[in-house]
Amino acid sequence: MKTRIGIDALGVAVPRRYVELADLASARGVAPEKYLRGLGVREMAVAEPGEDTVALAALAARRALAASGIDPRDLGMLVVGTETGVDHAKPVASYVHGLLELPRAMRVYDTQHACYGGTAGLMAAVEWIASGAAGDRAALVVCSDVARYGVGTPGEPTQGAGAVAMVVATNPALVELDVGLSGAASTHVHDFWRPLGAREAQVDGHYSVQCYLDALATAYRGWKAIAVERDVVRPGGVVSERLARICYHVPFCKMARKAHQHVRRCDLEDASAPWDVAQEEARADASFAAQVEPSLGACTRVGNIYTGSLYLGLAGLLHADARDLGGKRIGLFSYGSGCTSEFFSGVVAARAAERIARAAIDDVLAARERISVAEYERIMALPATSPLGAAPTDGYRFVGVSGHQRQYARPPA
Ligand code: HMG
Numbered sequence: 163m164k165t166r167i168g169i170d171a172l173g174v175a176v177p178r179r180y181v182e183l184a185d186l187a188s189a190r191g192v193a194p195e196k197y198l199r200g201l202g203v204r205e206m207a208v209a210e211p212g213e214d215t216v217a218l219a220a221l222a223a224r225r226a227l228a229a230s231g232i233d234p235r236d237l238g239m240l241v242v243g244t245e246t247g248v249d250h251a252k253p254v255a256s257y258v259h260g261l262l263e264l265p266r267a268m269r270v271y272d273t274q275h276a277c278y279g280g281t282a283g284l285m286a287a288v289e290w291i292a293s294g295a296a297g298d299r300a301a302l303v304v305c306s307d308v309a310r311y312g313v314g315t316p317g318e319p320t321q322g323a324g325a326v327a328m329v330v331a332t333n334p335a336l337v338e339l340d341v342g343l344s345g346a347a348s349t350h351v352h353d354f355w356r357p358l359g360a361r362e363a364q365v366d367g368h369y370s371v372q373c374y375l376d377a378l379a380t381a382y383r384g385w386k387a388i389a390v391e392r393d394v395v396r397p398g399g400v401v402s403e404r405l406a407r408i409c410y411h412v413p414f415c416k417m418a419r420k421a422h423q424h425v426r427r428c429d430l431e432d433a434s435a436p437w438d439v440a441q442e443e444a445r446a447d448a449s450f451a452a453q454v455e456p457s458l459g460a461c462t463r464v465g466n467i468y469t470g471s472l473y474l475g476l477a478g479l480l481h482a483d484a485r486d487l488g489g490k491r492i493g494l495f496s497y498g499s500g501c502t503s504e505f506f507s508g509v510v511a512a513r514a515a516e517r518i519a520r521a522a523i524d525d526v527l528a529a530r531e532r533i534s535v536a537e538y539e540r541i542m543a544l545p546a547t548s549p550l551g552a553a554p555t556d557g558y559r560f561v562g563v564s565g566h567q568r569q570y571a572r573p574p575a
Pocket of ligand 1: 193195196197199200201245275276277278316317318319320353354365366367368370371374411412413414416417466468497498499
């Protein structure tokens with residue numbers, strides 16, 4: 163019998179504070195509609211120095227383990243996908259391993275390729291289980307980042323921070339992934355990068371959008387060719403409509419709309435069918451509303467969380483729609499600047515609604531505090547090693563460096 167492998171549980175962690183993008187627009191002398199409708203973002207998470215990539219990853223991981231109910235002794239692998247690590251040698255995964263007191267007998271490492279890093283970890287975990295090497299063990303995959311472009315830059319309204327952790331196991335309760343069914347696309351481009359030592363990313367913003375769309379076209383077509391060959395989808399016409407939903411990497415929510423239009427355009431070109439531009443625009447809008455928009459609820463309130471953005475979209479989708487999606491196939495597109503990308507798919511589990519409720523996404527978002535633009539700017543100007551003012555009651559915190567070693571406080575047990 164076929165082994166079913168995929169995501170068994172999710173945990174989400176975001177910073178305690180956020181800024182309203184309408185407030186940021188006013189402060190920058192920009193029409194709020196540019197951010198709210200032009201980019202499709204409403205709120206942006208603001209991480210203090212204490213809420214670094216490790217602290218966010220550890221909290222998300224703790225929540226994912228609690229949601230799955232797995233005994234940590236049954237884990238054999240911990241992978242953290244991140245592009246905002248805290249050390250050139252010691253991986254974020256190593257800190258998370260220690261903070262959560264996970265077993266010694268497991269693989270622990272980070273994976274990096276911009277926003278694709280988490281997907282690299284997820285694929286490694288899935289294929290490790292599929293190969294049989296895992297035996298009965300499961301994997302913990304965490305995507306964690308703090309996205310900074312800098313105050314006053316065009317990228318400023320597309321910042322964010324957060325982590326999504328996933329327990330990857332057999333007989334998953336959330337999504338069974340189609341193992342081996344994916345399309346990849348990579349090109350050496352300078353669309354977005356962060357030189358060593360810099361806290362803020364460099365980006366060629368409009369070019370990065372084009373690089374994303376070019377990669378998506380190749381990756382989607384790669385997925386489609388295998389999906390058709392394996393009879394997973396019927397060929398011809400707008401093949402992407404045969405996926406119940408599609409989650410895209412979400413650097414800002416408007417990007418998901420552009421991505422979806424592009425996928426449909428690929429389908430129409432592949433089908434060599436003539437199309438009426440006005441009619442297709444209307445169809446693409448309707449299809450976006452039905453197939454993509456349900457995944458954007460959490461993304462529009464947190465911003466770009468780099469490696470975790472696709473999986474925050476997945477969490478938001480399951481939170482909104484899992485009850486209707488049981489047994490249905492969804493598509494996922496992961497993009498990492500530089501660039502590499504992958505389009506893959508999976509089937510939502512019948513018990514996904516009950517399982518995603520344990521992630522308590524509404525509570526996670528509601529627990530945050532809205533701050534002013536002045537307070538956000540004060541936080542952005544703090545050195546990365548600023549010591550924490552108050553002891554944490556609700557999560558892990560970076561509390562300073564002692565003897566060249568980063569120190570973390572834990573929440574009460
Ligand atoms: P910009 O140049 O300031 O914005 O920066 P714009 O002038 O292109 O306007 C944005 C949209 O707002 C446009 O819509 C305007 O028409 C609209 P579009 O034409 O694109 O559909 N607009 C308005 N709408 C309503 N009312 C108004 C109004 N005014 C304008 N009054 C940019 C935009 C995205 C370039 C910038 O924010 C940026 O550089 N962001 C960072 C880069 C990024 O997110 N790239 C995405 C693809 S690469 C990626 O996803 C990888 C990444 O996650 C990193 C990783 O992999 O690690 C970034």
